[in-house]
Amino acid sequence: MSEQDWDIETQAVRIGQQRSQEGEHSDPIFMTSSYVFSNAAEAEATFKGDKVGNIYSRFTNPTVRTFEERLAALEGAESCVATASGMSAILSTCLSLLQAGDHIVSSRSIFGSTVVLFNKYLSRYGIETSYASQTDLASWEAAIKDNTKLLFLETPSNPLIEVADIKAIAELAHKHDCLLVVDNCFCTPALQRPLELGADVVIHSATKYIDGQGRAMGGAVVGDKKTVGEEVFGFLRTAGPTMSAFNAWLFLGGLETLSLRMQAHSAKALELAVHLFDHPKVKRVHYPGLPQHPQHLLAREQQDAFGGVLAFEVDGGQQSAWTVVDNTNLLSITANLGDTKSTITHPATTTHGRLTDDERLQTGIYQGLLRIAVGLESVKDIKADLETGLTQI
Numbered sequence: 219m220s221e222q223d224w225d226i227e228t229q230a231v232r233i234g235q236q237r238s239q240e241g242e243h244s245d246p247i248f249m250t251s252s253y254v255f256s257n258a259a260e261a262e263a264t265f266k267g268d269k270v271g272n273i274y275s276r277f278t279n280p281t282v283r284t285f286e287e288r289l290a291a292l293e294g295a296e297s298c299v300a301t302a303s304g305m306s307a308i309l310s311t312c313l314s315l316l317q318a319g320d321h322i323v324s325s326r327s328i329f330g331s332t333v334v335l336f337n338k339y340l341s342r343y344g345i346e347t348s349y350a351s352q353t354d355l356a357s358w359e360a361a362i363k364d365n366t367k368l369l370f371l372e373t374p375s376n377p378l379i380e381v382a383d384i385k386a387i388a389e390l391a392h393k394h395d396c397l398l399v400v401d402n403c404f405c406t407p408a409l410q411r412p413l414e415l416g417a418d419v420v421i422h423s424a425t426k427y428i429d430g431q432g433r434a435m436g437g438a439v440v441g442d443k444k445t446v447g448e449e450v451f452g453f454l455r456t457a458g459p460t461m462s463a464f465n466a467w468l469f470l471g472g473l474e475t476l477s478l479r480m481q482a483h484s485a486k487a488l489e490l491a492v493h494l495f496d497h498p499k500v501k502r503v504h505y506p507g508l509p510q511h512p513q514h515l516l517a518r519e520q521q522d523a524f525g526g527v528l529a530f531e532v533d534g535g536q537q538s539a540w541t542v543v544d545n546t547n548l549l550s551i552t553a554n555l556g557d558t559k560s561t562i563t564h565p566a567t568t569t570h571g572r573l574t575d576d577e578r579l580q581t582g583i584y585q586g587l588l589r590i591a592v593g594l595e596s597v598k599d600i601k602a603d604l605e606t607g608l609t610q611i
């Protein structure tokens with residue numbers, strides 16, 4: 219049986235390790251910036267590319283390569299390039315695949331820093347972005363122009379956990395000769411494999427679930443040999459936002475338990491969503507695992523479970539929402555997600571605070587909305603922690 223036929227749990231534990239002459243069982247960390255050659259001719263051949271070998275850790279590093287091979291296998295891809303953060307994965311993808319005069323169509327419901335990257339920075343270099351609805355295919359088609367080269371989305375979205383139809387948007391992208399790039403940070407390959415659904419490139423913030431314990435920054439770009447292995451890698455080795463060997467080593471440990479953790483986060487989030495759905499102080503719950511969620515069926519088809527993030531709305535706007543936040547004792551008040559520790563966020567005054575009131579109303583990010591990234595604690599304790607504030611509303 220070849221490694222490619224292994225199930226994802228097996229690949230996550232086994233793929234990519236090149237054991238050294240020391241016979242180590244666990245993955246080693248290669249903390250070295252450069253590599254030596256046995257003679258001048260070998261140095262020449264390696265620099266020319268005639269011989270495969272390490273030259274400098276901005277280009278390649280054995281620990282980082284093990285991480286890349288493992289993540290590529292999990293996503294069912296030919297190539298993966300590891301980056302210093304999730305944002306540098308998105309930056310490297312855009313700068314290597316686009317040029318001045320090109321146009322991006324992106325879902326409106328994407329990570330805040332990605333919007334700033336598109337609107338404030340890429341626009342300076344002649345790359346414009348238009349936005350479409352996460353859930354309305356017609357709005358994507360309407361936004362595509364003659365110079366559109368790339369479609370970008372993230373599913374499920376933050377903080378309203380709306381699910382985009384990857385297969386349908388990939389078909390649309392290809393009909394217009396565009397690439398579809400999917401930020402798969404919320405689901406990870408343990409729950410969703412966008413390339414199998416037709417996407418061309420997958421983005422990761424390894425900082426989130428891949429690490430899984432909130433320790434280190436990292437990212438990755440995953441796709442075919444030409445687009446990612448040559449174009450994105452070529453940019454990365456020159457521009458330099460590479461992943462450190464130490465962080466790659468942490469993420470390798472994260473990948474080994476990724477499937478188990480994603481199943482646990484999802485089961486706990488579903489249990490909490492059902493509880494909040496029936497709660498008298500809660501107006502609305504956003505979680506695709508609930509049959510009432512507008513894209514519940516799509517999420518069932520496209521994902522193996524519903525993920526660890528949910529949002530809910532309380533009556534009484536910001537004051538009530540802050541009452542819940544300020545009465546928590548167990549939950550961490552922070553915008554991070556993908557950690558073993560559950561986190562609570564008030565999006566309207568933090569992650570989405572830059573939006574105008576009108577924009578927030580349009581996107582459904584009301585003042586009473588709270589987001590929870592469910593960690594690995596007992597759901598009984600999380601419920602009790604929320605109850606203190608909820609009873610005071």
Ligand SMILES: *Cc1c(COP(=O)(O)O)cnc(C)c1O
Nearest residue numbers: 303304305329401403423425436
């Ligand atoms: C956090 C995040 C990013 C950015 O990743 P960093 O590692 O923080 O740079 C991108 N996309 C999504 C969906 C995220 O949650």
